[in-house]
Amino acid sequence: MHVLAPAKINLHLRVGPRRDDGFHPLMTWMCTIGLFDSLTFEISGAAPREFKLRCDRPELPCGADNLVCKAAAALAARGSEPLGVDCFLKKSIPSGAGLGGGSGDAARTLAALNQLCQLGFSLAELEKLAARIGSDVPFFLHEPSAICRGRGEEIEKVPAPRARWALLILPAIHCPTPRIYQQFDAMQLGQEAALRDIPSRAWTQLAAMELLPLLINDLEAPAFALFPELAALRDRIERTLNRPVRMSGSGSSLFTLFDNDEPCEQARQSLAPEIDARILSVPICPSPDDDLA
Numbered sequence: 001m002h003v004l005a006p007a008k009i010n011l012h013l014r015v016g017p018r019r020d021d022g023f024h025p026l027m028t029w030m031c032t033i034g035l036f037d038s039l040t041f042e043i044s045g046a047a048p049r050e051f052k053l054r055c056d057r058p059e060l061p062c063g064a065d066n067l068v069c070k071a072a073a074a075l076a077a078r079g080s081e082p083l084g085v086d087c088f089l090k091k092s093i094p095s096g097a098g099l100g101g102g103s104g105d106a107a108r109t110l111a112a113l114n115q116l117c118q119l120g121f122s123l124a125e126l127e128k129l130a131a132r133i134g135s136d137v138p139f140f141l142h143e144p145s146a147i148c149r150g151r152g153e154e155i156e157k158v159p160a161p162r163a164r165w166a167l168l169i170l171p172a173i174h175c176p177t178p179r180i181y182q183q184f185d186a187m188q189l190g191q192e193a194a195l196r197d198i199p200s201r202a203w204t205q206l207a208a209m210e211l212l213p214l215l216i217n218d219l220e221a222p223a224f225a226l227f228p229e230l231a232a233l234r235d236r237i238e239r240t241l242n243r244p245v246r247m248s249g250s251g252s253s254l255f256t257l258f259d260n261d262e263p264c265e266q267a268r269q270s271l272a273p274e275i276d277a278r279i280l281s282v283p284i285c286p287s288p289d290d291d292l293a
Helices: 065-080 101-118 123-133 177-187 192-196 201-205 210-212 222-228 229-240 261-272
Strands: 002-015 026-043 051-055 085-090 146-151 154-156 165-170 254-258 278-283
Touching: 002 192, 026 101, 026 165, 051 065, 065 085, 065 123, 065 210, 085 101, 101 123, 101 229, 154 201, 165 229, 165 261, 177 201, 210 254, 210 261, 229 254, 229 261, 254 261, 261 278
Parallel strands: 051 085
Antiparallel strands: 002 026, 026 085, 026 146, 026 278, 146 154, 165 254, 165 278
């Protein structure tokens, strides 16, 4: 079975103060984008029956801490026997970029193994497992566009935005999520009132240049404090393109929105000579063509 795991961007992200359990409540509008990891699953006859993960990136750990392995282990723990499956992961989504690559891989693993191994778990059961794996994982069971609250487990599906293309900038800067949140706390950021700043459904009908000024990411301030070169890059892109640029998740990826593909590609071509970063023109809320489609 072959599946594609899309990346996501946080169009809008509000973060509350740290709770007693150590987590920060969120309110975020997320959408998938046309940048995919690829996972291939094959039932193995080898003994002992176990889940084995390989990856085309030698530096990526393929042990129990990998979210794909955690997803497989969660399913096996709820079942009657171990899962004898080999998985090959081909990575295209960078780590430490705020694009949810590992979370999307985990969610697609839950769905793929449930179907391939005929486990019979309901969507509600998969949601519970997803919430234990990571805060972004439940979203990828309800893609392509949703508002997520709490730790990401409270999901409200919403229409895709009218702006259907994103210019995605991927600088060679790794932003570890725990470090970003530590800086967030050190700066005494986060207000409960921010969590009630829920995007209106009318936002989905706005043109790109109408929507962009409304979008907020509360993690930009701590990320830019830790990585001033990222702040400088964002400012340079905004001046070059003359339009707002936002950060996705805890960084380091940056994006701006366009209503259709032609101006997005034109912006990519004009920006490419100006900055030292990978730049992609990607559709928003694409429909993956894979064996789960």
